[in-house]
Amino acid sequence: MDNVKLAITTLINALLILCIYGFSSTVSAETSPPNKAEQNSTRHVVTYNRDSDYKCTQCHKDAKQALLGTHGEEVTKELGKELKCVQCHDSISAEHRENSPKVTKYSAAQSKAGKNKHQLNVDSILSSTANCNECHTPEKLQEQNWTHDVHAKNATCSNCHVVHADGEKQGIQAKPKKQQIEFCVECHQDFNSTDDQGE
Amino acid sequence: MSCTRRDLLIGTGAIIFTTGITSVSSRTLAAVMSDGKKRYGMVFDSSACIGCTKCTEACRETNNVPEGVSRLEITRSGPIGEHPDVKYRFDRTSCQHCDNAPCVHVCPTGAAYKDQATGIVDVEADKCVGCGYCLVACPYQVRFFHPETGSADKCNFCRDTNLKAGKLPACVLSCPTNALVFGDLNDPDSEINKVIANNTVYRNKVELGTQPKLYKIADGKGEIKR
Numbered sequence: 001m002d003n004v005k006l007a008i009t010t011l012i013n014a015l016l017i018l019c020i021y022g023f024s025s026t027v028s029a030e031t032s033p034p035n036k037a038e039q040n041s042t043r044h045v046v047t048y049n050r051d052s053d054y055k056c057t058q059c060h061k062d063a064k065q066a067l068l069g070t071h072g073e074e075v076t077k078e079l080g081k082e083l084k085c086v087q088c089h090d091s092i093s094a095e096h097r098e099n100s101p102k103v104t105k106y107s108a109a110q111s112k113a114g115k116n117k118h119q120l121n122v123d124s125i126l127s128s129t130a131n132c133n134e135c136h137t138p139e140k141l142q143e144q145n146w147t148h149d150v151h152a153k154n155a156t157c158s159n160c161h162v163v164h165a166d167g168e169k170q171g172i173q174a175k176p177k178k179q180q181i182e183f184c185v186e187c188h189q190d191f192n193s194t195d196d197q198g199e
Numbered sequence: 200m201s202c203t204r205r206d207l208l209i210g211t212g213a214i215i216f217t218t219g220i221t222s223v224s225s226r227t228l229a230a231v232m233s234d235g236k237k238r239y240g241m242v243f244d245s246s247a248c249i250g251c252t253k254c255t256e257a258c259r260e261t262n263n264v265p266e267g268v269s270r271l272e273i274t275r276s277g278p279i280g281e282h283p284d285v286k287y288r289f290d291r292t293s294c295q296h297c298d299n300a301p302c303v304h305v306c307p308t309g310a311a312y313k314d315q316a317t318g319i320v321d322v323e324a325d326k327c328v329g330c331g332y333c334l335v336a337c338p339y340q341v342r343f344f345h346p347e348t349g350s351a352d353k354c355n356f357c358r359d360t361n362l363k364a365g366k367l368p369a370c371v372l373s374c375p376t377n378a379l380v381f382g383d384l385n386d387p388d389s390e391i392n393k394v395i396a397n398n399t400v401y402r403n404k405v406e407l408g409t410q411p412k413l414y415k416i417a418d419g420k421g422e423i424k425r
Binding site: 126138139142146149150152153178181184185186188189192 | 249250251252253256275277278282283284285286287373375376377
């Protein structure tokens with residue numbers, strides 16, 4: 001019986017040694033010591049390369065690239081680091097692949113009922129714009145355009161803005177004044193006519 | 200029949216007195232105008248206006264108003280309150296189509312006139328010499344010189360364009376919130392008269408005796424600036 005125990009212990013030890021050897025060899029392969037010529041010129045810099053967006057972009061292939069169209073260099077300058085997916089889309093659940101039930105999404109929604117428009121109550125609208133408001137503060141928004149103020153409780157940002165825009169800015173900012181007015185008209189005409197029908 | 204000096208004096212005095220009164224009564228110190236059969240007017244509901252300025256754009260397109268000048272402007276004031284309850288106020292600045300229009304009274308050439316059939320105050324561009332007297336006389340400051348014709352210009356309720364084609368003025372048609380109502384103030388059954396009857400309305404600078412036909416519904420966001 002002792003022989004069997006000894007045999008098992010030896011086998012496990014041998015396996016462990018093999019594992020350690022194997023691990024150390026891969027590590028050394030990854031950070032293989034630079035040759036003498038390089039060592040003389042520059043010291044090897046180990047870069048931090050853990051990308052938290054890596055897993056997201058495996059499925060959402062163009063999302064990151066598109067985001068950089070609106071939240072690219074300027075944001076990196078402001079924040080001091082790149083904006084990550086989870087900073088806006090948090091609470092990703094285990095069932096994410098099945099219609100992603102829990103992750104925070106940002107869709108167009110308004111407080112008044114309209115045709116083919118998603119309706120939300122005022123509290124939900126305020127909580128969904130709160131994340132954007134952390135950087136885009138109400139004060140800044142008021143300075144940029146007065147319409148932000150009047151829609152604070154009535155519409156989400158995505159109603160007019162395209163957050164993941166390709167290259168050039170899309171949404172209302174990219175439009176000339178005349179077409180910007182059409183944004184107002186389209187929505188307000190829609191829910192005004194819906195109001196009339198309801199009465 | 201005898202006619203004493205006393206009777207003669209009384210008779211002639213009476214004639215002078217009565218004719219004199221009638222001639223004086225037709226000319227008062229203040230200038231007045233007569234009204235026609237129709238009196239087109241407008242109601243601007245500032246509580247419904249969202250300040251999108253679609254009306255201004257529609258007017259520009261319909262009446263070929265060049266950039267830099269405007270027959271109709273929406274002025275915004277505010278902000279009132281703090282996030283997330285910030286409000287703004289909107290007001291319409293355009294011709295009030297006064298029943299007793301100062302611009303018409305001062306025009307030396309008769310280019311500015313009030314159309315008797317509709318009550319619309321308009322400009323005959325060919326007659327205008329560009330003296331600018333009407334621009335100064337208008338208490339609402341809504342007149343301007345058209346950069347292309349050089350004549351005085353302003354809102355005429357789309358008289359040459361939409362009204363001629365049997366449509367409502369461009370601003371009324373384009374408004375997404377139905378903040379504008381247009382119609383005949385002389386017609387007791389018209390929509391405009393119903394709106395005026397059912398809302399608290401005001402007009403700008405009525406104390407000047409201009410009798411403007413642009414009515415406004417207060418927005419309830421503070422004092423009415425007249």
